[in-house]
Amino acid sequence: MVRDGDFVAIFNSIHRVMKAEKVLKEHLLPILLIPAPRALRADCGLAIRYAAADRQAVEGVLSASGLLPEEIFVREGESYRRCDGPGDGSARA
Template sequence: MEPLLSGIVETSVWFVNPLMARLETDAMENRLMVKEGNLLAVFNSAHRVMKAESLLKEHRLPMLLMPAPRQLQTDCGLAIRFEEEHRESIMHDLEREQLLPEFVARYQSTEYVVIWNAKDTSSKETTEI
């Protein structure tokens, strides 16, 4: 005896509004993409970068924790993206909490240029960034 429903296949249909899909795609690209002039703070451990993110959020500084671009070759695979206008505040807060990144790079002309490196800078010079 054959089952009564042997020829029925369950399917799901999703309606995607093309206008909303484009808005969601644009929003995602804006969140994850690094734009010309953006700065990326790269840390040597996931623990430190997440502590830094928490601190900066607590101080309401605009930034985004994101996967580090492969070109930067990081130990932890994460970076904090922020804009030049907030660099002094961000670096000051990170220094005060002893959470300075391994280095900071600026995205310019399709490449990342290191503009600050913890190995090359004394703590006095750090506050001037």
């Protein structure tokens, strides 16, 4: 369901993730609402998946809408790396 290089946005409530999905789809962005991967802690159990090519647009819309995720991860092989913030691609230790 999550391919290598895809980003996964984790939200702190079902309300926020559903609102984020609605806003992103209104902007015609290619995202998918998915069950949160087991490897990631997610209070609401859902996450939004998007491709690296769409990261700037997705996170820009979320930021402008006041819907930044609690955490963002990128899939790298069999694991996930936590990213510091929108669009930077860096990892936290």
